[in-house]
Amino acid sequence: MNPFVLALKSLRNRKFTVGLTVVSIALSVTLLLGVERIRSEAQTSFTNTIAGTDLIVGARTSPVQLMLSSVFGLSDTTNNIGWESYEALSEHPGIAWTIPISLGDTHAGYRVAGTTNAYLDHFQYGRKQSLRIKEGRWFADKKGAVLGAEVAEKLGYRVGSDIVAAHGSGDVSFIEHDEHPFRVAGILERTGTQVDRTIFISLSGIDAIHAGMDPAGDHGHDPLAAHADMEHRHREEFHDSSRPNARHDDHHLQGHEPSAITAFYIGLKSRSAALSVQRMINEYKGEPLTAVLPAVALQELWGIVGIVEKALLAVSGFVVVVGLSGMLVAIMTGLNERRREMAILRSVGARPLHVFSLIVGEAGFVTLVGISAGITLLYTLLLTAQPLIASRFGLFIGIGGLSAYELALMGIVCLAGFVIGIIPGYRIYRFSLADGMTVKV
């Protein structure tokens, strides 16, 4: 009989133990693929955070620090860039566009970023996708705010809602700028990037929050800042009246000049100029600045984060080894009982090689079934958990087919299953040579 059919019937006879083995292999495969999937998606999402931007400029700091603060909002900014420097640099003939960004405020734990229309026009993420507005429109005045998809969803804001910015990073803020309510002008489509967790307001809006505070933008948490509140209101009026244009300037936000910004993104006319513009900025005489190439800095950053992911993958690899060892144990324990079966097969003409391939085939088959079950389980989990992961961790996991790397992983697991089968296979082969037909159970 075809050894495969025999192996199949034999397996059916031992459904329970075989089922357990399949489950343990399936779970380990799911874990391995799941970790790999999250790892690669995290990396993709990480590198997709920003695209189409050729340079990011901030006050003199390390490239990684600048990326963390300006793109990921993970670190507090230290220094700002003077508005004059920004304007002077923007005029460089090689530069096509710039996006000024002013950071340092949070609202309910979400980052507040002051920027201009340029953000909507030029910011790109993923595969050079531009931002799209889902509801409403981009803010048109200093009281207007545009929300990332997650912010709107989590905080339950709609177009027209009033929001209040809080000063400083973190969930708890010491200073609530209640006197400067912002109104939601628009909500962005989900991007799967940091943008989803950001509230965009105008640069003048940021200024309005901080008017009366240290204009250099030293955004420390000063508990005494409450004292400034009274003065604050007064200074705002003063601030507005001091600029005759400001009052009716709401539709020309770029015309409003803040004293400083945190960073700005640069799009070049020609990519090849990136290095020379970077050098020019790094050597800028006006103030110490750092310009980074996002792709290079992202790679550097991933080098740091990636170690954890690799360790995770290694651990799940070991889980697969444990799963396969479980199968080995199950087959080995059943082997003695099956010596009789093998002797019968030998008596009707089965060769020792038949007997060997019966066991190896069984191990390989169980592994294959385990892998298939594991992949099925993975996709079931992905389908159910995808919205959850997207909303909880902002990590959008694509449910595509298996990648070449994942297929290679499965190939290795499958091969390992067969190779492991060789151990009991060889043992039963030796048994069948030695026992012949004389086993008397």
Added chain:
Amino acid sequence: MNAFAQFFTAQQALRPRGLEVAAATENVIDINNLQFAWRNNAAPVLDIDNLRVERGQRLFIEGPSGSGKSTLLSLLAGVIAPQKGTVSVRGRRVDALSGAQRDRFRADHIGFIFQMFNLIPYLSLAENVALPCRFSQRRRQKAQSQSGGLEKEALRLLTLLGLADPGLLKRPVTDLSVGQQQRVAAARALIGSPEVLIADEPTSSLDAAHREAFIRLLFEECAKAQSTLIFVSHDTSLAPLFDQVIRLPEINRAGRRLERSGNPVTAGMPVSDIGRKEVTK
């Protein structure tokens, strides 16, 4: 012991080679100068000068445990090969075949019945019976030409052996009584009409009433298939039913040596067990 004298000649065969081949065609089994030891430098457990069985005969081999009965059967079936001497079955020198050829030869020409636990638990009754045809094209063809189909032939044999009850056929083989299991094993050994049927104590797990009925069934079927039956048992009460009876200790000089040396340990142990321990280490 007339039969014994008739078929077993203790004298050395001194005939020229050409004649030996001619003689082999009438003898289904022809053993000459056979020596077998489980290890190369160990004392032989089998040392047989000469053993011949004619076609269609029913041979009874008896001997106590450890006298080498199972080893002799393994040699005849080509599971193991002797260190010295020749074993011919149907004129083929089994000892000269390669391992794979011996397996093939066994599948084609030999039906085997064990003492007990003959059946593969996860196969149905009919599948168990048809099993040898999966490994031997020759027996498959014979079985098919007999009844026009493998399944049909299996059912025909089961019917002959009184196991054709449809309710019985659907049950797992492990549900059958020992007697029924042995009859299924007999059907399996008979399918595709192998020339030689080897039964290793097939009745020792049956009670006296079933024992004789089983043997008679076996005889009938062997006669129909013109198969030679080699029946091994330590139960001498069955011997009168057979054409020919051999007491293994009488022809096995190795056994006699063991008895003479009186080694109580090895003499008392089943030979195959001694061997297995050595080999599986």
